[in-house]
Amino acid sequence: MVRVKKRASKRMTLKQRAKIHKKVQEHGRKQRREARRNPQRKSKKEDPGIPNLFPYKEELLNEMEERRRLAAEQRMLAKEKRHEEEEEEDDDEVAPEPAPATPLARPPAPTLLQPFKDVVAPGSEIKAVVYVLDARDPSSFRRTWLEKQLRSKKSPSLALALAKADLVPSEVLTGWVYDLRRAGFSVFPTSVRPEAEPAGVDALAAHLPSVSKGAIAVLGLENVGKSALAAALQDALEDVQVYDSPSLVRSAAPISMGDEEEDEELSRSETQTKLLWMLMRNQGQVQRFKDPVALVRTLLPRVAHPVDLMMAYGTPAFGSFVPERATLADDMPDDEALRELERQTEAKAMADTEQFLVGVARSVGRLKRMGMPDTVGAARLLLRDWAHGGLGYYAMPQSKAKAVQANGSSQDKKLWADIERMIQAMDAVQPRKEWRQAWASKELRLKALEKAPYDEDVLVFAPTPDDLEEEDEDDEEDDDLDDEEDDEEDLDEEDDDLDDEEEDEDDEEDDEEDLDEEDDLDEEPIPVPRPSKKRSKAPMMERAPKIAKPTKEAPRPSKASRPAPVPPKRRAPAPGEAYDINAYF
Secondary structure, three states, rough: OOOOOOOOOOOOOOHHHHHHHHHHHHHHHHHHHHHHOOOOOOOOOOOOOOOOOOOOOHHHHHHHHHHHHHHHHHHHHHHHHHHHHHHHHHOOOOOOOOOOOOOOOOOOOOEEEHHHHHHOOOOOOOOOOOEEEOOOOOHHOOOHHHHHHOOOOOOOEEEEEEHHHHHHHHHHHHHHHHHHHHOOOOOEEEEEOOOOOOEEEEHHHHHOOOOOOOOEEOOOOOOOOHHHHHHHHHHHHHOOOOEEOOOOEEEOOOOOOOOOHHHHHEEEHHHHHHHHHHHHOOOOOOOHHHOHHHHHHHHHHHEOOOOHHHHHHHHOOOOOOOHHHHOOOOEEEEHHHHHHHHHHHHHHHHHHHHHHHHHHHHHHOOOOHHHHHOHHHHHHHHHHHHOOOOEEEEEEEOHHHHHHHOOOOOOHHEEEHHHHHHHHHHOOOOOHHHHHHHOOOOEEEEOOOHHHHHHHHOOOEEEEEEEHHHHHHHHHHHHHHHHHHHHHHHHHHHHHHHHHHHHHHHHHHHHHHHHHHHHHHOOOOOOOOOOOOOOOOOOOOOOOOOOOOOOOOOOOOOOOOOOOOOOOEEEOOOOOOOOHHHHHO
């Protein structure tokens, strides 16, 4: 009878079971570590959603829902369009191609290649100059030096164009045109958009041939809209040559006064002017400036009504009290009193800026750890709105409609009425009520500057890319010349090295001859010279004992008969003197 083998037991010792359990845990740990390091790993954490404390949660949810609805509509339209194309392919019917839409971009005007001093000089080929100002802040773009240059009879006639007039309410635009025309200038508001027909350009084009017969140059500072206006004028004026020009920049540099206090004050004023100039240009990513709080501190003193900022960002009232001049000491000199007033004004600006940015940070949720407000982030938020159309800002003119109607003469009233009719004819300009609705009540009214930054400085044209390329070529030629000179110097150094090598070879030959002579002298007996009793100042490792040179009368002794050199005696260091450690080795 066959004996059935007994089934082996699966029982194991606790040591084996713990070992297997440990290996399983180690394998799982390795798998999780590799999964974390995998760049294509997907997190299993769910989206927590929008917090209930977020102030604009409903608006954000509505916006997300609107995006979903628009995406669904686009998918439906794409699906219907795809079905229509399939039906057209089945019917073998080819649909006619739509006619290409006319481009709204206008051909640019040719660039003026003359130096700026030749353009404004008497007897110039340019007979009329259109100087472009930003309608939002004309006081910052005016240049007294340019106006004085064009006041002479033989100089080109000057006309001012208020560009970007569609960004300003009609009441404000009327006040600025009225003030500038009363000052004796020919002013025309314009609005040139790439997606719409230009407004106000026809009135300017009708005025220019009446005052001059010749070429016209459009001048302006950076980012003011002169190139678009030059292209629109070129379309409106067919028989007159219109030139665009590079941006105007200042040619004067700050001069040192020689006094430290005056130089420090000049540097502080120059820094403040640069910040104001950066805000006025309003170009590029202004919010990425390394010190955004300084830009906001420069902007806040220009705000005419702080309630505009309170309503735009939902902040509480801010502002600090500054004593007037009467509170200063009576015996204080005028210079010190002015400096004290400037110091108090600067302290007020810093306190106002800090208080306002703290309110903005708390309103929009810009908080750091422990609930500390992020003032730098709030400053960047304000500058982003300033630079990218989040705030509708404009400078307030001096004249207003009520004041002109109440206290103005009949001529002033007639001028105001004519300007109002001209601006009403421009469809792009809206009244203040409609303008506020378009900007969602984000209005910021500024004070007009009494003096523009760099107002008295001489102006020149900015270098064009072609000029910069020529300068680079000149620099490369200079570098090539410098390289050639360096190569010549290297060749001279190589020649010197060769000469040095030849001299070293000659020296080696001389040394070999001297050694041969010494070997010959070693064979002859010579008297032993007496050692010198003079103490050597150098240590033994650095200075070898001197051996008298052999002469013909006294031959040199042999190596065996030479006496051993006597080491110099060590001198004890004086008090405060450092030990010479080389003397002990």
